[in-house]
Amino acid sequence: MTEHDIEITVNGTDHEMTVDSRTLLVHALRDQLGYTGPNVGCESSMCGACTIHLDGEAVKSCTVLAVQADGSDVTTVGDFADRDSLHPIQESFSEEHGLQCGYCTPGMIMTTSELLERNPDPNEEEIREALEGNLCRCTGYQNIVKAVESAAEKMRTTATAEGDD
Amino acid sequence: MSGDTTNGLIGDRVTRTEDAEFVTGQAEYTDDIATSNAAHAAVLRSQHAHAKVHDIDTSAAEELDGVIAVYTAEDMEEAETSAPRKIPSMSTDYIQVEPELFRPVIASDRVHYQGEPLAIALAEDRYTANDAVDRIEVDYERLESVTDPEAAIEDDAPTLFEDYPNNIAYDWEFGDKDEVDEAFEDAEYVASASVDEQRLIPDPLEPRATVADYDSSSNELSIQMSTQTPHSDRHAIAGILRHPENKIHVQVPRVGGGFGAKIHNYDVESLVPWCARELERPVRWQATRSEIHQTSSHGRGLNLEGEAAFDEDGKLLGVRVDGLADLGGYVSSHVHMLTTVLCIEVINSQYELPKLYSRIRGALTNATCLDSYRGVHEVAAITFIERLMHESAKEIGMDPAELRRRNQIPADAFPYETVTGTVYDSGNYQQALEKTLDVLEYDELRERQEELREDGRYLGIGLSAYTHVSGVGPADVCKEYGIFKTHWESGRITVHQSGTVTAYCGTMDFGMGHQTSYAQIVADKLGIPIEDVEIIEGDTRHLNDGVGTHASRSLVVGGSALAESADDVIEKGRSIVAHQLEAPEEDIEFEDGEFWVKGAPERSMTIQEVGSQAHRAWDVPGEPGLEATTYYLPEQMAITSGVHAAVVEVDPDTGEVEFERYLSVDDAGNRINPQIVEGQLHGGIAQGISQALYEDVVYDDNGNMVTSTLQDYAMPKSFHVPEVETVELSTPAPDNPLGAKGVGETGPIAGNAAVLNAVVDALEPLGFDGSEVDTPLTPEKIWKGVNDQD
Ligand code: FES
Ligand code: FES
Numbered sequence: 001m002t003e004h005d006i007e008i009t010v011n012g013t014d015h016e017m018t019v020d021s022r023t024l025l026v027h028a029l030r031d032q033l034g035y036t037g038p039n040v041g042c043e044s045s046m047c048g049a050c051t052i053h054l055d056g057e058a059v060k061s062c063t064v065l066a067v068q069a070d071g072s073d074v075t076t077v078g079d080f081a082d083r084d085s086l087h088p089i090q091e092s093f094s095e096e097h098g099l100q101c102g103y104c105t106p107g108m109i110m111t112t113s114e115l116l117e118r119n120p121d122p123n124e125e126e127i128r129e130a131l132e133g134n135l136c137r138c139t140g141y142q143n144i145v146k147a148v149e150s151a152a153e154k155m156r157t158t159a160t161a162e163g164d165d
Numbered sequence: 166m167s168g169d170t171t172n173g174l175i176g177d178r179v180t181r182t183e184d185a186e187f188v189t190g191q192a193e194y195t196d197d198i199a200t201s202n203a204a205h206a207a208v209l210r211s212q213h214a215h216a217k218v219h220d221i222d223t224s225a226a227e228e229l230d231g232v233i234a235v236y237t238a239e240d241m242e243e244a245e246t247s248a249p250r251k252i253p254s255m256s257t258d259y260i261q262v263e264p265e266l267f268r269p270v271i272a273s274d275r276v277h278y279q280g281e282p283l284a285i286a287l288a289e290d291r292y293t294a295n296d297a298v299d300r301i302e303v304d305y306e307r308l309e310s311v312t313d314p315e316a317a318i319e320d321d322a323p324t325l326f327e328d329y330p331n332n333i334a335y336d337w338e339f340g341d342k343d344e345v346d347e348a349f350e351d352a353e354y355v356a357s358a359s360v361d362e363q364r365l366i367p368d369p370l371e372p373r374a375t376v377a378d379y380d381s382s383s384n385e386l387s388i389q390m391s392t393q394t395p396h397s398d399r400h401a402i403a404g405i406l407r408h409p410e411n412k413i414h415v416q417v418p419r420v421g422g423g424f425g426a427k428i429h430n431y432d433v434e435s436l437v438p439w440c441a442r443e444l445e446r447p448v449r450w451q452a453t454r455s456e457i458h459q460t461s462s463h464g465r466g467l468n469l470e471g472e473a474a475f476d477e478d479g480k481l482l483g484v485r486v487d488g489l490a491d492l493g494g495y496v497s498s499h500v501h502m503l504t505t506v507l508c509i510e511v512i513n514s515q516y517e518l519p520k521l522y523s524r525i526r527g528a529l530t531n532a533t534c535l536d537s538y539r540g541v542h543e544v545a546a547i548t549f550i551e552r553l554m555h556e557s558a559k560e561i562g563m564d565p566a567e568l569r570r571r572n573q574i575p576a577d578a579f580p581y582e583t584v585t586g587t588v589y590d591s592g593n594y595q596q597a598l599e600k601t602l603d604v605l606e607y608d609e610l611r612e613r614q615e616e617l618r619e620d621g622r623y624l625g626i627g628l629s630a631y632t633h634v635s636g637v638g639p640a641d642v643c644k645e646y647g648i649f650k651t652h653w654e655s656g657r658i659t660v661h662q663s664g665t666v667t668a669y670c671g672t673m674d675f676g677m678g679h680q681t682s683y684a685q686i687v688a689d690k691l692g693i694p695i696e697d698v699e700i701i702e703g704d705t706r707h708l709n710d711g712v713g714t715h716a717s718r719s720l721v722v723g724g725s726a727l728a729e730s731a732d733d734v735i736e737k738g739r740s741i742v743a744h745q746l747e748a749p750e751e752d753i754e755f756e757d758g759e760f761w762v763k764g765a766p767e768r769s770m771t772i773q774e775v776g777s778q779a780h781r782a783w784d785v786p787g788e789p790g791l792e793a794t795t796y797y798l799p800e801q802m803a804i805t806s807g808v809h810a811a812v813v814e815v816d817p818d819t820g821e822v823e824f825e826r827y828l829s830v831d832d833a834g835n836r837i838n839p840q841i842v843e844g845q846l847h848g849g850i851a852q853g854i855s856q857a858l859y860e861d862v863v864y865d866d867n868g869n870m871v872t873s874t875l876q877d878y879a880m881p882k883s884f885h886v887p888e889v890e891t892v893e894l895s896t897p898a899p900d901n902p903l904g905a906k907g908v909g910e911t912g913p914i915a916g917n918a919a920v921l922n923a924v925v926d927a928l929e930p931l932g933f934d935g936s937e938v939d940t941p942l943t944p945e946k947i948w949k950g951v952n953d954q955d
Contacts (some may be wrong), residue, residue: 007849012546023292027291030197031291034199035189036193036196037189037191039194039371040196040372041371042875043453043454044454046454047370047875049370060798076190077189077190078190078191080189086188086189091188094180094181094185094188095180097180097843098677099184099676100676100677100844101369101371101420101675102184102186102421103369103370104370105188106190109188123882124253128883128884129883129884131882132884133885134884135880136444136883137368137369137370137424137848137880138370138422139844139848140886140912141847141851141883142889143844144848
């Protein structure tokens with residue numbers, strides 16, 4: 001097995017590590033670096049529980065090899081956690097009861113955050129479409145959709161308020 | 166019965182207090198646990214569905230760098246520590262399950278389904294463990310296999326166990342056949358229906374996972390695992406591994422869903438601790454999704470077909486039903502109860518049914534073991550009777566709502582003993598039906614349906630009236646059913662010296678928000694801020710014993726245990742206050758966290774002060790400390806009920822089903838946290854809809870599972886399920902102190918039939934045969950049902 005030395009930045013912290021060619025990014029993050037935010041639900045790109053941002057784009061970290069992420073910037077759901085208060089997306093998932101067991105939640109939040117960056121005012125259909133790659137077995141998606149709507153609204157209000165300054 | 170409820174938290178839509186942990190990614194699931202020096206386990210699973218195993222050669226695997234050990238059943242027999250026993254299924258008075266039919270923890274010379282474990286490899290990392298598994302050579306002699314239960318009981322079918330030549334593990338009857346046949350002879354109308362339940366995979370998003378460690382100096386085995394029933398696991402693993410129960414510590418991190426699939430004692434969950442004990446080092450394992458699909462228990466898989474007899478007014482005279490369950494390769498722990506007594510206990514749903522005869526057989530097949538999945542086989546029972554009511558209405562020429570109305574148990578008939586002997590405690594079925602029709606604007610809807618049909622559009626309205634047995638617990642019922650541990654629950658409350666509170670419960674949350682709803686109960690009763698209450702579950706060291714979370718029981722039974730413990734704490738506090746304020750106990754009032762002397766409100770103590778005094782114990786009348794433990798045993802079951810309605814439009818050219826509306830009208834008694842209740846309904850209904858339309862476990866002719874990944878198995882995605890409207894009704898349960906009824910499983914119980922009835926209703930003018938629907942009703946099946954009816 002060939003080994004590679006790689007460098008990745010996770011949630012703002014630089015890491016140097018050695019990985020096998022076949023090591024999946026999600027395992028490198030979880031097993032080697034201890035970032036357990038992204039969860040493993042299928043290892044086959046179907047469930048979305050492992051979704052992270054790779055250089056700003058939402059990707060399923062079980063479909064990326066760690067070596068492919070060499071030199072990249074990774075953000076996990078944990079990055080929101082370092083702040084003093086919850087991010088509006090996190091807050092809305094909680095307020096709208098958009099999670100039950102929480103296993104899908106890190107992935108849902110990362111996908112939502114990318115969606116809202118692209119489209120700050122999505123309608124229900126657009127939300128459901130954007131979440132297509134993220135499975136949730138607990139909620140029937142109803143309150144997840146509501147959470148995304150509510151987060152979008154909060155973020156728009158903040159953006160407008162900031163724009164007013 | 167209501168006890169002291171003070172600050173109004175009970176019934177509030179309190180935002181879940183546990184959420185911050187989840188939305189920040191800090192929640193710790195089993196596979197998130199950091200271990201040092203752990204061996205990673207991977208399991209070699211049978212590639213064939215039915216085979217003799219002549220030899221397993223592990224030498225190439227063992228030679229691989231980084232491999233610590235590889236064990237087969239033979240190695241385990243030869244090891245110093247005792248080899249694991251089979252996983253027991255409980256025999257009952259009505260069904261004997263011989264040990265021959267128990268699932269082995271590891272197969273030795275014969276496999277009965279694809280995926281059965283044959284060896285476990287341990288390595289320094291996950292990847293190497295999988296490499297090791299790939300290098301194990303197995304010499305199989307393939308045998309003919311059968312995965313279809315109907316085919317399995319034919320004379321020429323391959324046999325799984327020599328002593329069961331027809332593959333029939335049990336043949337169970339209820340009721341007097343002749344008497345019921347007589348009712349049919351007198352009938353004015355007879356209609357039939359069948360429910361051909363496909364197998365489903367419960368598929369919680371977190372796969373099963375276990376981390377175990379062993380300390381030889383204390384002989385202590387510590388196991389962290391993803392389970393719904395930590396105490397039962399401790400007991401089962403003690404038996405399987407022949408390890409003292411008091412030397413096993415089970416601790417459960419966050420659990421990423423369960424839905425009934427994490428109740429049973431599984432093979433690998435005993436193999437991993439066995440390996441830890443043998444190697445004296447930590448061992449960890451998390452299943453892959455394919456392992457889950459192939460080996461975690463499947464749900465449903467019960468076919469019911471039968472008939473109903475009615476008199477000239479459309480009143481039910483009797484029902485006869487014949488059932489066949491697809492058990493899989495062995496008899497899993499609960500499946501024989503679930504598919505028989507626990508199925509027919511609600512087969513009359515909300516109706517006065519005078520006579521019932523049923524026969525249910527269990528067929529062994531070369532498929533994954535069948536067991537519980539949210540709603541268990543009440544889903545088959547309710548789907549059967551609700552499909553039958555729909556078909557009967559057609560036969561009689563009556564509106565399906567009217568037929569239900571005529572047969573509903575009257576609201577003044579409770580407690581009502583049904584034909585199966587189940588006691589329905591309370592309810593108001595008429596109210597639920599009328600409310601549903603009202604919200605739907607049923608008559609107008611039927612008119613619109615007619616109009617649309619004229620334009621070639623097919624709208625369908627499906628009703629599903631259900632009952633659901635929650636809070637199973639009365640000892641006599643559990644004994645009769647053969648449940649090996651009566652469904653009591655334990656709850657302990659400790660008021661600390663500082664006045665904060667820790668409450669422990671023997672249930673195990675896997676997404677239903679116990680940390681919040683239990684804290685609401687405790688804080689409300691004790692009159693303290695909710696932030697001051699900590700809820701602890703899932704640790705066999707914290708609480709001596711418990712039953713766990715399943716059967717829609719946590720809130721009803723576990724919540725009641727906590728409510729009663731809170732009452733006991735208040736009583737104990739009252740005696741301390743009476744003593745310290747020198748007043749008679751009966752003069753001490755309590756409300757909102759404060760005790761005071763009747764007529765002298767200035768003579769008072771807060772519960773926090775009482776906690777402090779109780780611990781300081783300079784001057785208390787009885788024993789120090791302020792805590793109480795309750796083992797709550799229900800005297801009556803809490804029967805949840807309601808009516809669900811689906812309104813769909815079906816396109817006969819494509820077979821596509823589109824939802825116009827889904828309405829869920831439910832009487833869950835008093836709701837402690839309505840937001841959480843609604844969340845349970847949404848998720849459960851999605852699973853019911855999915856049973857009707859999407860999910861299906863498929864095996865090929867050789868018993869290979871075709872749906873072993875999420876690519877092939879249709880777990881619903883965000884755009885597959887409609888928005889659900891919920892309407893709350895309440896007839897409080899008379900037996901438990903909260904007046905609560907369990908709601909966790911009602912979604913699939915009611916949902917499947919509502920959707921099936923709606924689709925059949927839509928297609929009625931097109932000649933679609935509703936009496937035998939083959940679920941899931943995929944577009945292809947619908948299209949065929951409409952377009953080639955030969
Ligand atoms: S674990 Fe990556 S998509 Fe499921
Ligand atoms: S909350 Fe459990 S999978 Fe989404």
